[in-house]
Amino acid sequence: MIDLKIIRDQPDMVRSALVALNTTAPIDEILSLDASRRQVVTEVESLKARRNEGSKEVGRTKDAERRAELIEEMRVLGDDIAAKDEQVRVTDEELRNLLLLVPNLPLPDVPVGPDESHNAVTKTVEAERKPDFTVRPHWEIGEELGIIDFERGVKIAGTRNYVLRGDGARLQRALITWMLDLHTQKHGYTEVYPPYLVLTEMLVGTGQLPKFAETQFRDIEGEKWLIPTAEVPVTNLYRDEILDEAELPIYNTAYTACFRREQISAGRDVRGIKRGYQFDKVEMVKIVHPEKSIEEHARLIQEAEDVLMGLELPYRLLQICTGDLSFTAANKVDLEVWSPGVAEWLEVSSCSNFLEFQARRANIKFRPTGGGRTQFVHTLNGSGLALPRIMIAIMENYQLPDGTFEIPRVIQPYMGGQTQIGKQGPIGPARV
Protein backbone atom coordinates (compact mmCIF):
# COMPACT_ATOMS: atom_id res chain seq x y z
CA MET A 1 0.00 0.00 0.00
CA ILE A 2 1.35 3.39 -0.87
CA ASP A 3 0.85 6.45 1.31
CA LEU A 4 -2.54 8.06 0.71
CA LYS A 5 -0.78 11.41 1.05
CA ILE A 6 1.19 10.71 -2.11
CA ILE A 7 -2.03 10.21 -4.05
CA ARG A 8 -3.57 13.29 -2.42
CA ASP A 9 -0.57 15.55 -3.02
CA GLN A 10 0.82 14.23 -6.31
CA PRO A 11 -2.05 12.59 -8.19
CA ASP A 12 -0.52 13.29 -11.59
CA MET A 13 2.76 11.68 -10.65
CA VAL A 14 0.84 8.58 -9.55
CA ARG A 15 -1.20 8.53 -12.75
CA SER A 16 1.87 8.62 -14.93
CA ALA A 17 3.50 5.89 -12.84
CA LEU A 18 0.43 3.72 -13.47
CA VAL A 19 0.86 4.29 -17.20
CA ALA A 20 4.48 3.14 -16.97
CA LEU A 21 3.35 0.09 -15.00
CA ASN A 22 0.88 -0.65 -17.76
CA THR A 23 -1.92 -0.98 -15.22
CA THR A 24 -4.79 0.93 -13.70
CA ALA A 25 -5.97 1.86 -10.21
CA PRO A 26 -9.03 3.77 -8.95
CA ILE A 27 -7.20 7.04 -8.26
CA ASP A 28 -10.15 9.35 -8.90
CA GLU A 29 -12.45 7.40 -6.60
CA ILE A 30 -9.77 7.45 -3.93
CA LEU A 31 -9.36 11.21 -4.21
CA SER A 32 -13.05 11.95 -3.93
CA LEU A 33 -13.60 9.51 -1.07
CA ASP A 34 -10.64 10.99 0.75
CA ALA A 35 -11.99 14.51 0.40
CA SER A 36 -15.43 13.63 1.71
CA ARG A 37 -13.98 11.51 4.49
CA ARG A 38 -11.82 14.36 5.72
CA GLN A 39 -14.77 16.70 5.82
CA VAL A 40 -16.98 14.33 7.80
CA VAL A 41 -14.14 13.50 10.19
CA THR A 42 -13.63 17.16 10.97
CA GLU A 43 -17.35 17.58 11.65
CA VAL A 44 -17.75 14.52 13.83
CA GLU A 45 -14.66 15.30 15.86
CA SER A 46 -15.85 18.74 16.85
CA LEU A 47 -19.21 17.22 17.79
CA LYS A 48 -17.40 14.68 19.94
CA ALA A 49 -15.39 17.38 21.64
CA ARG A 50 -18.64 19.08 22.59
CA ARG A 51 -20.19 15.85 23.81
CA ASN A 52 -17.17 15.02 25.96
CA GLU A 53 -17.35 18.46 27.52
CA GLY A 54 -21.10 18.25 28.00
CA SER A 55 -20.99 14.79 29.53
CA LYS A 56 -18.39 15.88 32.03
CA GLU A 57 -20.60 18.77 32.96
CA VAL A 58 -23.48 16.37 33.61
CA GLY A 59 -21.30 14.70 36.20
CA ARG A 60 -20.51 18.00 37.85
CA THR A 61 -23.99 19.54 37.74
CA LYS A 62 -26.04 19.22 40.92
CA ASP A 63 -29.09 21.09 39.67
CA ALA A 64 -31.58 18.45 38.46
CA GLU A 65 -33.27 20.65 35.87
CA ARG A 66 -30.01 21.77 34.31
CA ARG A 67 -28.89 18.17 34.34
CA ALA A 68 -31.93 16.96 32.41
CA GLU A 69 -31.46 19.76 29.92
CA LEU A 70 -27.84 18.79 29.29
CA ILE A 71 -28.66 15.11 28.98
CA GLU A 72 -31.30 15.82 26.37
CA GLU A 73 -28.90 18.07 24.49
CA MET A 74 -26.21 15.41 24.53
CA ARG A 75 -28.66 12.74 23.44
CA VAL A 76 -29.50 14.68 20.29
CA LEU A 77 -25.82 15.31 19.72
CA GLY A 78 -25.14 11.60 20.20
CA ASP A 79 -27.52 10.60 17.40
CA ASP A 80 -25.77 12.98 15.05
CA ILE A 81 -22.39 11.59 16.07
CA ALA A 82 -23.52 8.00 15.59
CA ALA A 83 -24.71 8.76 12.06
CA LYS A 84 -21.51 10.54 11.10
CA ASP A 85 -19.34 7.89 12.75
CA GLU A 86 -21.04 5.29 10.64
CA GLN A 87 -20.45 7.40 7.57
CA VAL A 88 -16.73 7.64 8.42
CA ARG A 89 -16.52 3.92 9.07
CA VAL A 90 -18.06 3.04 5.72
CA THR A 91 -15.88 5.55 3.89
CA ASP A 92 -12.75 4.31 5.64
CA GLU A 93 -13.46 0.78 4.61
CA GLU A 94 -14.16 1.72 1.00
CA LEU A 95 -11.05 3.84 0.92
CA ARG A 96 -8.86 1.09 2.28
CA ASN A 97 -10.31 -1.44 -0.14
CA LEU A 98 -9.46 0.86 -3.03
CA LEU A 99 -6.04 1.66 -1.66
CA LEU A 100 -5.27 -2.05 -1.51
CA LEU A 101 -5.70 -2.16 -5.28
CA VAL A 102 -3.04 0.47 -5.97
CA PRO A 103 0.28 -1.11 -6.94
CA ASN A 104 3.64 -0.05 -5.61
CA LEU A 105 5.34 2.75 -7.53
CA PRO A 106 8.56 1.86 -9.35
CA LEU A 107 11.89 3.29 -8.26
CA PRO A 108 13.23 5.94 -10.66
CA ASP A 109 15.98 3.72 -12.07
CA VAL A 110 13.63 0.95 -13.16
CA PRO A 111 13.66 0.96 -16.98
CA VAL A 112 10.36 1.92 -18.53
CA GLY A 113 8.82 -0.60 -20.86
CA PRO A 114 5.39 -2.00 -21.71
CA ASP A 115 6.02 -5.70 -21.05
CA GLU A 116 8.57 -8.45 -20.48
CA SER A 117 10.13 -7.88 -23.90
CA HIS A 118 11.76 -4.78 -22.40
CA ASN A 119 13.40 -6.55 -19.49
CA ALA A 120 17.15 -6.14 -19.69
CA VAL A 121 19.79 -8.80 -19.25
CA THR A 122 22.35 -7.11 -17.04
CA LYS A 123 24.75 -9.97 -16.45
CA THR A 124 25.42 -13.43 -17.85
CA VAL A 125 27.60 -15.99 -16.13
CA GLU A 126 28.78 -19.08 -17.99
CA ALA A 127 29.48 -22.35 -16.28
CA GLU A 128 32.79 -24.13 -16.69
CA ARG A 129 31.21 -27.40 -17.71
CA LYS A 130 29.25 -27.50 -20.93
CA PRO A 131 27.84 -30.77 -22.26
CA ASP A 132 29.19 -31.41 -25.78
CA PHE A 133 26.33 -33.73 -26.75
CA THR A 134 22.61 -33.26 -27.16
CA VAL A 135 21.22 -32.99 -23.67
CA ARG A 136 17.88 -34.71 -23.08
CA PRO A 137 15.13 -32.95 -21.12
CA HIS A 138 14.88 -33.78 -17.45
CA TRP A 139 11.47 -35.42 -17.78
CA GLU A 140 12.96 -38.09 -20.00
CA ILE A 141 15.93 -39.01 -17.88
CA GLY A 142 14.00 -38.38 -14.66
CA GLU A 143 11.51 -41.07 -15.58
CA GLU A 144 14.16 -43.36 -17.01
CA LEU A 145 16.30 -43.17 -13.89
CA GLY A 146 13.26 -43.66 -11.68
CA ILE A 147 13.75 -40.43 -9.73
CA ILE A 148 10.60 -38.66 -10.98
CA ASP A 149 7.26 -40.45 -11.17
CA PHE A 150 4.84 -38.34 -13.19
CA GLU A 151 2.11 -40.95 -13.61
CA ARG A 152 1.71 -41.73 -9.95
CA GLY A 153 1.90 -38.04 -9.06
CA VAL A 154 -1.04 -37.28 -11.33
CA LYS A 155 -2.87 -40.38 -10.13
CA ILE A 156 -2.85 -39.31 -6.51
CA ALA A 157 -3.05 -35.51 -6.86
CA GLY A 158 -4.27 -34.68 -10.35
CA THR A 159 -2.57 -32.75 -13.09
CA ARG A 160 0.62 -30.75 -12.45
CA ASN A 161 1.83 -33.06 -9.74
CA TYR A 162 4.73 -35.49 -9.62
CA VAL A 163 6.58 -37.63 -7.13
CA LEU A 164 10.28 -37.47 -6.49
CA ARG A 165 11.77 -40.81 -5.63
CA GLY A 166 14.99 -42.30 -4.35
CA ASP A 167 18.03 -40.16 -5.12
CA GLY A 168 15.74 -37.57 -6.71
CA ALA A 169 13.95 -36.91 -3.45
CA ARG A 170 17.28 -37.13 -1.63
CA LEU A 171 18.96 -34.64 -3.95
CA GLN A 172 16.22 -32.08 -3.41
CA ARG A 173 16.51 -32.52 0.35
CA ALA A 174 20.29 -32.12 0.16
CA LEU A 175 19.91 -28.94 -1.91
CA ILE A 176 17.51 -27.46 0.65
CA THR A 177 19.89 -28.20 3.49
CA TRP A 178 22.87 -26.79 1.64
CA MET A 179 21.04 -23.60 0.69
CA LEU A 180 19.86 -23.02 4.25
CA ASP A 181 23.38 -23.63 5.54
CA LEU A 182 24.77 -21.17 3.00
CA HIS A 183 22.36 -18.41 4.02
CA THR A 184 22.69 -18.97 7.74
CA GLN A 185 26.46 -19.54 7.83
CA LYS A 186 27.68 -17.18 5.08
CA HIS A 187 24.97 -14.56 4.69
CA GLY A 188 23.91 -13.98 8.30
CA TYR A 189 20.33 -15.21 8.08
CA THR A 190 18.34 -16.90 10.81
CA GLU A 191 16.50 -20.02 9.78
CA VAL A 192 12.79 -20.12 10.57
CA TYR A 193 10.15 -22.75 10.02
CA PRO A 194 6.74 -21.12 9.63
CA PRO A 195 3.17 -22.40 9.31
CA TYR A 196 2.04 -23.23 5.77
CA LEU A 197 -1.57 -22.33 6.47
CA VAL A 198 -2.09 -18.70 7.42
CA LEU A 199 -4.87 -16.21 8.12
CA THR A 200 -6.34 -14.06 5.36
CA GLU A 201 -4.78 -10.88 6.72
CA MET A 202 -1.28 -12.24 6.11
CA LEU A 203 -1.85 -12.42 2.37
CA VAL A 204 -3.23 -8.91 2.43
CA GLY A 205 -0.08 -7.86 4.26
CA THR A 206 2.33 -9.11 1.64
CA GLY A 207 0.05 -8.09 -1.24
CA GLN A 208 -1.30 -11.36 -2.69
CA LEU A 209 -4.78 -10.33 -1.58
CA PRO A 210 -7.22 -8.93 -2.40
CA LYS A 211 -6.14 -8.75 -6.03
CA PHE A 212 -4.84 -12.26 -6.67
CA ALA A 213 -7.23 -14.48 -4.75
CA GLU A 214 -7.82 -16.76 -7.72
CA THR A 215 -4.20 -17.92 -7.75
CA GLN A 216 -4.29 -19.06 -4.12
CA PHE A 217 -5.42 -22.24 -2.42
CA ARG A 218 -7.65 -21.82 0.59
CA ASP A 219 -9.25 -24.13 3.11
CA ILE A 220 -12.89 -25.00 2.85
CA GLU A 221 -14.00 -22.57 5.56
CA GLY A 222 -12.15 -19.85 3.73
CA GLU A 223 -10.43 -18.58 6.83
CA LYS A 224 -6.97 -19.84 6.05
CA TRP A 225 -4.80 -19.99 2.98
CA LEU A 226 -1.96 -22.20 1.86
CA ILE A 227 1.11 -20.05 1.46
CA PRO A 228 2.22 -19.36 -2.13
CA THR A 229 5.69 -18.53 -0.81
CA ALA A 230 7.47 -18.35 2.55
CA GLU A 231 7.53 -14.59 2.02
CA VAL A 232 3.98 -14.50 3.39
CA PRO A 233 4.48 -15.99 6.87
CA VAL A 234 8.07 -14.82 7.29
CA THR A 235 7.41 -11.15 6.46
CA ASN A 236 4.23 -11.13 8.54
CA LEU A 237 6.16 -12.45 11.53
CA TYR A 238 6.56 -8.81 12.53
CA ARG A 239 3.10 -7.56 11.62
CA ASP A 240 1.64 -5.00 14.02
CA GLU A 241 4.98 -4.63 15.75
CA ILE A 242 7.13 -1.63 16.52
CA LEU A 243 10.73 -2.79 16.40
CA ASP A 244 13.70 -1.00 17.91
CA GLU A 245 15.94 0.56 15.31
CA ALA A 246 18.84 -1.39 16.85
CA GLU A 247 17.10 -4.64 15.91
CA LEU A 248 17.38 -3.81 12.21
CA PRO A 249 18.25 -5.30 9.85
CA ILE A 250 16.50 -8.63 10.36
CA TYR A 251 17.45 -11.42 7.96
CA ASN A 252 15.32 -14.55 7.96
CA THR A 253 15.46 -17.54 5.66
CA ALA A 254 12.97 -20.36 5.44
CA TYR A 255 12.42 -23.54 3.53
CA THR A 256 8.76 -24.23 2.82
CA ALA A 257 6.57 -25.93 0.31
CA CYS A 258 4.67 -23.37 -1.79
CA PHE A 259 1.21 -23.73 -3.26
CA ARG A 260 -0.02 -21.88 -6.31
CA ARG A 261 -3.13 -22.31 -8.35
CA GLU A 262 -1.64 -21.37 -11.68
CA GLN A 263 -4.10 -19.71 -14.03
CA ILE A 264 -2.28 -20.62 -17.20
CA SER A 265 -3.69 -22.26 -20.25
CA ALA A 266 -3.74 -26.02 -20.20
CA GLY A 267 -0.93 -27.43 -22.23
CA ARG A 268 1.59 -24.74 -21.42
CA ASP A 269 4.60 -25.73 -19.37
CA VAL A 270 2.91 -28.99 -18.50
CA ARG A 271 5.88 -31.19 -19.25
CA GLY A 272 8.33 -31.88 -16.52
CA ILE A 273 8.59 -30.34 -13.09
CA LYS A 274 8.93 -26.71 -14.11
CA ARG A 275 5.52 -25.54 -12.99
CA GLY A 276 3.43 -27.44 -10.45
CA TYR A 277 0.72 -26.61 -7.97
CA GLN A 278 3.17 -27.42 -5.21
CA PHE A 279 6.87 -26.78 -5.14
CA ASP A 280 9.67 -26.33 -2.66
CA LYS A 281 11.61 -23.15 -2.17
CA VAL A 282 14.15 -21.58 0.13
CA GLU A 283 13.29 -17.93 0.67
CA MET A 284 15.26 -14.99 2.04
CA VAL A 285 13.37 -12.14 3.74
CA LYS A 286 14.88 -8.87 4.95
CA ILE A 287 13.35 -6.25 7.25
CA VAL A 288 15.52 -3.16 7.02
CA HIS A 289 15.89 0.53 7.79
CA PRO A 290 14.33 2.61 4.97
CA GLU A 291 17.63 4.21 4.11
CA LYS A 292 19.25 0.84 3.59
CA SER A 293 16.86 -0.97 1.26
CA ILE A 294 18.62 -0.07 -2.00
CA GLU A 295 21.95 -1.48 -0.90
CA GLU A 296 20.24 -4.43 0.80
CA HIS A 297 18.59 -5.23 -2.52
CA ALA A 298 21.97 -5.41 -4.23
CA ARG A 299 23.24 -7.71 -1.49
CA LEU A 300 20.15 -9.87 -1.74
CA ILE A 301 20.76 -10.41 -5.45
CA GLN A 302 24.37 -11.32 -4.71
CA GLU A 303 23.24 -13.81 -2.07
CA ALA A 304 20.93 -15.49 -4.57
CA GLU A 305 23.76 -15.52 -7.11
CA ASP A 306 25.98 -17.23 -4.55
CA VAL A 307 23.65 -20.21 -4.70
CA LEU A 308 23.98 -20.53 -8.46
CA MET A 309 27.72 -19.93 -8.37
CA GLY A 310 28.09 -22.56 -5.67
CA LEU A 311 26.22 -25.02 -7.83
CA GLU A 312 28.34 -23.94 -10.84
CA LEU A 313 25.33 -23.40 -13.06
CA PRO A 314 25.09 -20.96 -16.00
CA TYR A 315 22.76 -18.08 -15.22
CA ARG A 316 21.83 -14.51 -16.03
CA LEU A 317 20.34 -11.49 -14.28
CA LEU A 318 17.26 -9.83 -15.66
CA GLN A 319 16.33 -6.28 -14.68
CA ILE A 320 12.53 -6.22 -14.80
CA CYS A 321 11.03 -3.19 -16.56
CA THR A 322 8.06 -1.18 -15.28
CA GLY A 323 5.47 -2.97 -17.40
CA ASP A 324 6.52 -6.39 -16.06
CA LEU A 325 6.98 -5.35 -12.43
CA SER A 326 4.86 -7.29 -9.98
CA PHE A 327 2.09 -5.52 -8.08
CA THR A 328 4.05 -5.17 -4.84
CA ALA A 329 7.59 -4.48 -6.03
CA ALA A 330 9.28 -1.11 -6.51
CA ASN A 331 12.19 -2.87 -8.17
CA LYS A 332 12.77 -6.44 -9.17
CA VAL A 333 15.63 -8.48 -10.55
CA ASP A 334 15.14 -12.06 -11.68
CA LEU A 335 17.78 -14.77 -11.76
CA GLU A 336 17.45 -17.24 -14.58
CA VAL A 337 19.34 -20.48 -14.98
CA TRP A 338 20.05 -21.98 -18.40
CA SER A 339 18.77 -25.47 -18.98
CA PRO A 340 20.07 -27.08 -22.17
CA GLY A 341 17.57 -29.94 -22.20
CA VAL A 342 14.47 -27.76 -22.31
CA ALA A 343 16.61 -25.11 -24.03
CA GLU A 344 15.35 -22.15 -22.08
CA TRP A 345 16.19 -19.76 -19.29
CA LEU A 346 14.30 -20.77 -16.15
CA GLU A 347 13.40 -18.21 -13.51
CA VAL A 348 14.77 -19.53 -10.23
CA SER A 349 14.63 -16.36 -8.16
CA SER A 350 12.96 -12.97 -7.99
CA CYS A 351 14.69 -10.46 -5.78
CA SER A 352 12.39 -7.58 -4.93
CA ASN A 353 12.53 -4.38 -2.98
CA PHE A 354 9.08 -3.45 -1.69
CA LEU A 355 10.14 -0.28 0.12
CA GLU A 356 7.38 0.40 2.69
CA PHE A 357 4.59 -1.08 0.55
CA GLN A 358 4.27 -4.31 2.53
CA ALA A 359 5.23 -2.66 5.82
CA ARG A 360 2.21 -0.36 5.50
CA ARG A 361 -0.12 -3.24 4.73
CA ALA A 362 1.27 -5.40 7.52
CA ASN A 363 1.88 -2.43 9.85
CA ILE A 364 5.55 -3.10 10.61
CA LYS A 365 7.34 -0.13 12.11
CA PHE A 366 10.45 0.79 14.00
CA ARG A 367 11.24 3.35 16.66
CA PRO A 368 14.25 5.55 15.80
CA THR A 369 17.05 5.23 18.35
CA GLY A 370 17.31 8.97 19.01
CA GLY A 371 13.57 9.24 19.59
CA GLY A 372 11.01 10.69 17.22
CA ARG A 373 8.05 9.26 15.40
CA THR A 374 7.82 5.61 14.52
CA GLN A 375 8.41 4.86 10.84
CA PHE A 376 7.64 2.03 8.49
CA VAL A 377 10.45 -0.42 7.79
CA HIS A 378 11.34 -1.52 4.30
CA THR A 379 10.96 -5.16 3.31
CA LEU A 380 12.70 -7.23 0.67
CA ASN A 381 12.72 -10.81 -0.37
CA GLY A 382 14.24 -13.16 -2.87
CA SER A 383 14.17 -16.84 -3.61
CA GLY A 384 17.30 -18.62 -2.66
CA LEU A 385 16.27 -20.66 -4.65
CA ALA A 386 13.27 -22.44 -6.17
CA LEU A 387 14.00 -26.15 -5.99
CA PRO A 388 12.28 -27.86 -8.96
CA ARG A 389 13.99 -25.63 -11.48
CA ILE A 390 17.34 -26.13 -9.81
CA MET A 391 16.70 -29.85 -10.05
CA ILE A 392 16.04 -29.39 -13.77
CA ALA A 393 19.20 -27.34 -14.17
CA ILE A 394 21.32 -29.96 -12.42
CA MET A 395 19.80 -32.89 -14.30
CA GLU A 396 20.45 -31.15 -17.59
CA ASN A 397 23.70 -29.23 -17.07
CA TYR A 398 25.33 -32.11 -15.19
CA GLN A 399 24.00 -34.74 -17.57
CA LEU A 400 26.30 -37.44 -18.95
CA PRO A 401 25.93 -39.04 -22.39
CA ASP A 402 24.44 -42.21 -20.88
CA GLY A 403 21.48 -40.32 -19.39
CA THR A 404 22.74 -40.28 -15.81
CA PHE A 405 23.99 -37.07 -14.20
CA GLU A 406 26.57 -35.90 -11.71
CA ILE A 407 25.95 -34.18 -8.40
CA PRO A 408 27.37 -30.64 -7.97
CA ARG A 409 30.52 -30.65 -5.86
CA VAL A 410 29.07 -28.60 -3.00
CA ILE A 411 26.15 -31.01 -2.68
CA GLN A 412 28.20 -34.20 -2.59
CA PRO A 413 28.98 -33.93 1.14
CA TYR A 414 25.24 -33.61 1.72
CA MET A 415 24.71 -36.86 -0.18
CA GLY A 416 27.14 -38.91 1.83
CA GLY A 417 29.92 -38.35 -0.70
CA GLN A 418 27.89 -39.65 -3.62
CA THR A 419 29.02 -38.08 -6.91
CA GLN A 420 26.47 -39.26 -9.45
CA ILE A 421 22.84 -40.27 -9.77
CA GLY A 422 22.00 -43.34 -11.83
CA LYS A 423 19.13 -45.68 -12.33
CA GLN A 424 17.16 -46.39 -9.17
CA GLY A 425 15.92 -49.80 -8.11
CA PRO A 426 12.62 -51.15 -9.40
CA ILE A 427 9.36 -49.74 -8.17
CA GLY A 428 5.93 -51.18 -7.57
CA PRO A 429 4.09 -53.56 -5.26
CA ALA A 430 6.50 -56.35 -6.16
CA ARG A 431 9.18 -54.60 -4.13
CA VAL A 432 6.97 -54.31 -1.05
Add this chain to the structure above:
RNA sequence: GGAGAGGUGGCCGAGUGGUUUAAGGCGGCUGUCUUGAAAACAGUUGAGUGAAAGCUCCGGGGGUUCGAAUCCCUCCCUCUCCGCCA
Protein backbone atom coordinates in the same frame (compact mmCIF):
# COMPACT_ATOMS: atom_id res chain seq x y z
C1' G B 1 -14.04 -31.59 21.99
C1' G B 2 -15.81 -30.71 27.61
C1' A B 3 -15.29 -27.69 32.34
C1' G B 4 -13.21 -23.47 34.73
C1' A B 5 -10.13 -18.83 35.01
C1' G B 6 -8.37 -14.70 32.54
C1' G B 7 -7.00 -10.85 28.54
C1' U B 8 -5.50 -3.01 31.03
C1' G B 9 0.30 1.42 28.60
C1' G B 10 7.75 -1.76 27.36
C1' C B 11 6.74 -5.05 31.94
C1' C B 12 3.93 -5.88 36.70
C1' G B 13 -0.55 -4.22 38.37
C1' A B 14 -5.03 -0.92 40.41
C1' G B 15 -9.47 0.47 38.50
C1' U B 16 -16.89 -2.41 38.26
C1' G B 17 -20.72 3.70 34.92
C1' G B 18 -18.88 10.36 35.62
C1' U B 19 -15.73 15.01 39.43
C1' U B 20 -7.89 12.04 36.37
C1' U B 21 -9.49 7.77 29.49
C1' A B 22 -5.91 4.85 33.42
C1' A B 23 -3.55 4.98 40.41
C1' G B 24 0.93 2.72 42.01
C1' G B 25 5.43 0.05 41.03
C1' C B 26 9.45 -1.68 37.72
C1' G B 27 12.19 -0.50 33.50
C1' G B 28 13.82 3.67 30.08
C1' C B 29 15.26 8.88 29.47
C1' U B 30 16.67 13.89 31.58
C1' G B 31 18.30 16.81 35.64
C1' U B 32 20.31 17.74 40.81
C1' C B 33 24.17 15.64 43.81
C1' U B 34 29.21 13.04 42.79
C1' U B 35 36.15 12.93 40.55
C1' G B 36 33.08 8.96 38.08
C1' A B 37 29.36 5.45 39.22
C1' A B 38 25.69 3.76 42.59
C1' A B 39 22.08 5.48 45.91
C1' A B 40 18.71 9.38 46.88
C1' C B 41 15.62 13.25 45.08
C1' A B 42 12.93 15.87 41.05
C1' G B 43 10.98 15.70 36.28
C1' U B 44 9.79 12.86 32.08
C1' U B 45 8.33 8.44 29.41
C1' G B 46 2.55 4.64 24.44
C1' A B 47 0.16 4.53 19.43
C1' G B 48 -2.88 6.55 15.27
C1' U B 49 -4.77 10.93 12.84
C1' G B 50 -4.55 16.18 12.21
C1' A B 51 -1.35 22.48 10.58
C1' A B 52 -3.37 22.90 15.38
C1' A B 53 -7.18 22.59 18.81
C1' G B 54 -8.96 18.13 19.11
C1' C B 55 -10.51 13.14 18.23
C1' U B 56 -9.60 7.79 18.65
C1' C B 57 -7.24 3.42 21.04
C1' C B 58 -7.88 -0.70 28.09
C1' G B 59 -7.90 -8.54 23.05
C1' G B 60 -11.50 -7.91 18.12
C1' G B 61 -16.55 -6.67 16.70
C1' G B 62 -21.50 -5.18 18.09
C1' G B 63 -25.05 -3.19 21.84
C1' U B 64 -27.06 -0.27 26.30
C1' U B 65 -26.20 5.02 28.10
C1' C B 66 -26.02 12.04 28.05
C1' G B 67 -21.34 9.37 29.38
C1' A B 68 -18.22 2.51 29.22
C1' A B 69 -11.74 -0.12 30.85
C1' U B 70 -16.17 -0.66 34.00
C1' C B 71 -22.89 -3.30 32.12
C1' C B 72 -24.87 -6.82 27.96
C1' C B 73 -24.03 -9.97 23.37
C1' U B 74 -20.54 -12.30 20.25
C1' C B 75 -15.85 -13.79 18.38
C1' C B 76 -10.55 -14.54 19.14
C1' C B 77 -6.51 -15.70 22.19
C1' U B 78 -3.91 -17.37 26.79
C1' C B 79 -3.74 -20.43 31.24
C1' U B 80 -5.49 -24.86 34.40
C1' C B 81 -7.98 -29.67 34.49
C1' C B 82 -10.26 -33.71 31.54
C1' G B 83 -10.70 -36.20 26.73
C1' C B 84 -8.27 -37.19 21.99
C1' C B 85 -3.77 -37.35 19.29
C1' A B 86 1.55 -37.29 15.33
